Amino acid sequence: MKLDIKDRFRVELPADPILVNTRRQVEKACFSYATPKQTAKPELLHVSPEMLDAIGLTKEDAKSDTFLQVFTGNAILPNTKPYAMCYGGHQFGNWAGQLGDGRAINLAEVAHQNKHWTIQLKGAGETPYSRTADGLAVLRSSVREYLCSEAMYHLGVPTTRALSLALSGDQVLRDMMYDGNAAYEKGAIVSRVAPSFLRFGNYQIFAARQDTKTLKTLVNYTIKHHFSHLGKPSKETYLQFFEAVLNNTLEMLIHWQRVGFVHGVMNTDNMSILGLTIDYGPYGWLEGYDANWTPNTTDKQFKRYRFGAQLEIGLWNLLQLANALYPLIEEAKGLENILNTYNEKAADQYIAMMRSKLGLLLEDEKDVALIFSLEEILQLTETDMTIFFRNLSNFSTETPSEGLQIIEDAFYVPTEVSEDIKEKWNSWFTDYAARLQQEGISAEERKQKMNLVNPKYVLRNYMAQLAIDDANKGDYKLIDTLFQLLKKPYDEQPENQKWFAKRPEWARHKAGCSMLSCSS
Known part of the structure; x- marks a missing residue:
């Protein structure tokens, strides 16, 4: 070796x-x-x-x-x-x-x-x-x-x-x-x-201890080996470095929102300087679409790191990094200017991501209302995020009245879908159909594009728990089964259809399936 x-x-x-x-x-x-x-x-x-x-x-x-x-x-x-x-x-x-x-x-x-x-x-x-x-x-x-x-x-x-x-x-x-x-x-x-x-946190510790010398050494090292395109260290380079970290972090977070991933512990020591998802502790995948859901028992009361807050927390964490880099720059304006671009970038990238999930290639000023309306309706009754967006690719503008039928498998308790909720869904599908007709692409082409951004298979909490339960008994086959399945999350994989399913009822409140602790 x-x-x-x-x-x-x-x-x-x-x-x-x-x-x-x-x-x-x-x-x-x-x-x-x-x-x-x-x-x-x-x-x-x-x-x-x-x-x-x-x-x-x-x-x-x-x-x-x-x-x-x-x-x-x-x-x-x-x-x-x-x-x-x-x-x-x-x-x-x-x-x-x-x-x-x-x-x-x-x-x-x-x-x-x-x-x-x-x-x-x-x-x-x-x-x-x-x-x-x-x-x-x-x-x-x-x-x-x-x-x-x-x-x-x-x-x-x-x-x-x-x-x-x-x-x-x-x-x-x-x-x-x-x-x-x-x-x-x-x-x-x-x-x-x-x-x-x-x-x-690697940078924060030195700033907190007022150890500017070691802080500078570490930042220069980081730029040299991971951001070398920015050139030799200088105050301007440090600002460009911070902007690059902001952009990379935001890109990562938009992907989390796209696939329904909730990190669970977005502490600054769990934020990669390269914008990589790091430290898989009490993470979880959205089952029912719920902006307030967190997988972390420690966060149960305040829900600081809930799904709907991840972009906001990203900015808070970047502010802490800016404070850590300040001793090298010695003026706040440049850092503030970069931080002030975050919310607009986040909003633009989020809407662009949601457009892609809905199969919308063109931009229309009404898209924001269409997207926010969808997010509200998704939360009226427990609706599986992964199944909803994957099956939405089968929607036809010619038969918008069949929209509910196409997504019905995503409802956890179909009897909860009241007449009022059905009416809201049908109204949304009518608006969605009208918007899709502006696109000028075939239904099949739209489906292919949607299926490239809306996964069919994700590592649902209960799936991981099944593999853990087997492994604790000395049976490790399911680890490999899931490993192979998740290599092609956007493919249909008919032989693995059983994993394209809502969370089983037994897993609703089971430890490891609904919420997790930091204990590991």
């Missing part, structure tokens, strides 16, 4: 001089060295062939004992020194101080085919940033992260990737619902891969 090791982060940035792995405040350093924990009996459950190829390995490599040992933390790659990153962050709107990689350890960086990847283990043991935790992860959260990061990639959503999923062979104690009922669960390790795992 041979990788082209090209470590940059640990070579070019300041390291924590203390080498003992004790919990502590780490200052004037971007990372601390940390060695993964030796596991009792590692067992590889699944490997992503695409990511193997991306980093320069083969399927044969993945069958080797060396691969198993390295990607479960039991062996260190030659000429590498694993480390955990130092960062802070705002958690649920409050500054939390130092956080850092509490259970993530970066193994190395590799270069392959003109791309640069950082390889990280999640759940491989404690680091100086673990605080009161053990740095480990359990099987249920690891299955969810492994499947979802790859599913998101194939949906076209910017994301970190997953290379491998393994059992550690150790038992891990977790209080899943934070209700005092702790129990032992199977320990697991996910190998994550991304061009970088840098987050907003």
Whole structure:
């Protein structure tokens, strides 16, 4: 097994001089060295062939004992020194101080085919940033992260990737619902891969400590390796860097809204500087279309990170990043001007995205009213988002009165669709038909375009839970079944039609299917 090791982060940035792995405040350093924990009996459950190829390995490599040992933390790659990153962050709107990689350890960086990847283990043991935790992860959260990061990639959503999923062979104690009922669960390790795992919080921690020197070093490093097209560092370059981060973040969030993904924990330490979906914790997929839904039990009361607030929270988080970059620029106007473009960009991009979901290629000033009217009606009764938009591609302008029939499979409780709601739907379908007639394309062409942006298959919460339940019994076949299914989310896949279905009633209030905790 041979990788082209090209470590940059640990070579070019300041390291924590203390080498003992004790919990502590780490200052004037971007990372601390940390060695993964030796596991009792590692067992590889699944490997992503695409990511193997991306980093320069083969399927044969993945069958080797060396691969198993390295990607479960039991062996260190030659000429590498694993480390955990130092960062802070705002958690649920409050500054939390130092956080850092509490259970993530970066193994190395590799270069392959003109791309640069950082390889990280999640759940491989404690680091100086673990605080009161053990740095480990359990099987249920690891299955969810492994499947979802790859599913998101194939949906076209910017994301970190997953290379491998393994059992550690150790038992891990977790209080899943934070209700005092702790129990032992199977320990697991996910190998994550991304061009970088840098987050907003990496920059915030130095600004909060007034360590402008290290902040500048890190920002310059980021521009050099990830935004090199902006040129050499200067105040103007820093502004351009911030604008690029804003644009990338917004693009990611628009994709989340398009496919019905709710992150659940949009803290600033969970926001990638590259605009990648990162940290798949208590995430969830909209079943019924509900702007107020959040998958996170911790957020149940205030719903800060609910589906309908994700774009708004994106701006709040970007404001915190702007505050962190301010010491390098020393004037607020440029940063404020960039932030002030966000709402207009978000509105324009959101409407453009919704037009694409509705099969509208042209722009019409009435589209905003048509879209907002649809969003209101979708919430009058529980209506499955994925099924609704996928089946809407079958709508015919010649028979708008059949609109309700086309989407009826999306209703969770058909008897709740009152005469008043039916009337609202029929009125909307009449307006929609009139709008489609302006387009001048065939129904078949429109259907093809709509089916490229409205997925048929997403990793619904109950699907992931079924795979977890099987895995806890030692049966890992469903992990691969879902992995293969979600590689082609926009294809019809008739053989997999059973997964194009509403959430089963048994899953409505089941832990892991309706809401999740941060416990993993």
